[in-house]
Amino acid sequence: MTAKQTEPVTIVSLRELNLGTPEPQPRESKTFTVEEAVETIGFGRFHIALFLIMGSTGVAEAMEIMLIAVVSPAIRCEWQLENWQVALVTTMVFFGYMVFSVLFGLLADRYGRWKILFISFLWGAYFSLLTSFSPSYIWFVFLRTMVGCGVSGHSQGLIIKTEFLPTKYRGYMLPLSQVFWLAGSLLIIGLASVVVPTIGWRWLIRIASIPGIILIMAFKFIPESARFNVSTGNTQAALATLERIAKMNRSVMPEGKLVEPILEKRGRFADLLDAKYLRTTLQIWVIWLGISFAYYGVILASAELLERDLVCGSRSESEVAVTVGVLEESQSPCYCHMFAPSDYRTMIISTIGEIALNPLNILGINFLGRRLSLSITMGCTALFFLLLNICTSSAGLIGFLFMLRALVAANFNTIYIYTAEVYPTAMRALGMGTSGSLCRIGAMVAPFISQVLMSASFLGALCLFASVCVVCAISAFTLPIETKGRALQQIK
Template sequence: MTASLRGFHSSGDVCEPTPLLPLPPLGGKVVEAMEIMLIAVVSPVIRCEWQLENWQVALVTTMVFFGYMVFSILFGLLADRYGRWKILLISFLWGAYFSLLTSFAPSYIWFVFLRTMVGCGVSGHSQGLIIKTEFLPTKYRGYMLPLSQVFWLAGSLLIIGLASVIIPTIGWRWLIRVASIPGIILIMAFKFIPESARFNVSTGNTPAALATLERIAKMNRAVMPEGKLVEPVLEKRGRFADLLDAKYLRTTLQIWVIWLGISFAYYGVILASAELLERDLVCGSKSDSEVVVTQGNSEEGQSPCHCHLFAPSDYQTMIISTVGEIALNPLNILGINFLGRRLSLSITMGCTALFFLLLNICTSSAGLIGFLFVLRALVAANFNTIYIYTAEVYPTTMRALGMGTSGSLCRIGAMVAPFISQVLMSASILGALCLFSSVCVICAISAFTLPIETKGRALQQIK
């Protein structure tokens, strides 16, 4: 960890670390990605082991997002009141504990319950982004925060790689146990992660804030600037009423619409990719009856489920599509820093809408994969930008709650997406893709008309 200090003055300005300060566990994005992607690689195996039907497999993912949705608000509320560090630690302990228990699940019901508990724990990982945001100065946030996507990518690729080796040899239970190791390692590293100095100042715990800043100065062989750190104590923190206050009402409502739409498009792309590549519905080369046949052979058709384990080529396809999530990261960073958060997000959302429509074009397999690759890059860029904007637009008194409620509504979009990508798309490919595109257009308009631009704007302490 390296950082230097920009002075604070007797006028009461908060001392702000200035350059790159990777204090929060960026590795938390690795853990979160592994836990979320785990369901995708384990689903075919548990389908076979417990003879599950399609809706039962889908229910696992739905319940994980349901747990995430409920506890995202709770953790955000508690983080604004009791501290980001405490909630982040609790979420890691919670997630690692229930993830390990999942590997011993004796039945499908227990598996669903335990994965729901994992979803509850993972929802608190966003506090790592809040801590990082509150330590980074304005000029570096637009560059450093998007790099979190690299760690999400690393976690996704890691779980896919592990699954390709472990599942065929020693089974899915050992995959879950091995996947829990990074989270356990990060728990042991928590003593190196300080509480947000901004949060400590807002609660009147100035000595703790100064101790953190002095620790940073010592590590950088710098001298603390002269002056006194003075800031009013903020008693009213983490209140839902503040999110809907007249000053932030419009911003909050538009942010919620954007989060819901981005999540809907993100998981829609992932699920639609599998449907389009498997069934070749775009060119209509296969009839409805042929689609049914391709799901399994005659023996599988006699059982309540179609047991199809991933082949090496399936893992390769997952890796290629996942790499797409970082393809636009350099352009995304440039757009965020030079065009601003609002304009950058409106452009990427508009392009996402366009590429959903382009999927209707009858093209070759390579062309289809190319469209899907670009779409995956665009939806990842959308997430990058809205994460940064949400963390920056709210003051310290309700920053974690603002992120928590947004993350909660985000999961509603994730729970609706499967019904569009897998149910509606089977009936009307045009209808499903047009619906995804329409939602993206609404989000693009909402992003462009956001009342506050956070580019070059210092983090607010109070509303």
């Protein structure tokens, strides 16, 4: 038999296949997001400057808010005001805060956090100075309402800090911002003890405007949020900001190209009530309202307890009424009772309480989580409101007020952090703004409980404060999202 011949075509085909070289595949270029850039750059000198400048917004805000508590006796005497008229001043301040908090939140998500923060400080400083020239009670109420409108934009400073901080540092650095609020509160009380008895409450307001004016000039050192810039499509500005931060921190940027989706729909109220966030939003609003109600209730109740001696055994040097001008107290139908030096000391001691639980608050936030930590501190706040009814000495009263201030400050720390973390960039400022707005409803009601109801039924007022705190504790415990260790979300 003859051997079968191999087909030459097959040989050629195999040879062609073996010799053929594959076409080169295009290499994918590396990309990174703002979140990855922030984490890669890490914490450094830029964040320290950011902490000092943006944190100092708390000094200005605390001085403007606490101002009402320390000048209330003076304006009561000067214009012969009744209890409800004194309470109305605080209520109207928070009414302005409530209305503009939502407006500033909407504008910040659409036009930028930095711009709104700058405008709010200009607004607040201008109307605060005008307040010192108020010719009458009506003008005083109106101008302080305008100050409240401006102060509502200060929360954008916290959002800028949150959006620049790496994840693991947020739970530590944001609670430390309470130091600035404490400094502002102590500063206004200390100034009031010296300025009001000597040159009057009008000069106190003028001096209190100075920190806000200084901060306006310091804002130029802080850039717009890189997360906001990329959400609007301004990638170059975001990249320039991140490179500047990396240079200040002596760090490096991630390799590749900055890529983020452009968010066409930003700052929409409907997003807060979307199915994904509806329950979270409603519960956050309840918590903010309750925390504010308790916080300002404690502040105003402290002043009221000192001014009117509503707790047995807590009588102070303020028993001696101080008249204004040539008016005698017997000629005035209103209660005219100025703070004595011991009352200012008591206010300072109780205010220092706001920093007392900060180390424990930081540990709780970072190890127990935001929800459980907030639930515990709210429950303890309710307990100490009830303990305030115990017949005690002046030292006992100071101790209870000290713990209450510590607890309500811890509550505010935690809910601020949680709200800034739970919402994505497209609605973060609006989420904070609406929460701050709802929170002012609690602040508006608090004066009438602390300054009016408390005079009629001390126990009834305390039970009301405690009940609200219990509701907030339950709401915090059942929040659907835990943000501990979670990266900030860019989109829904």
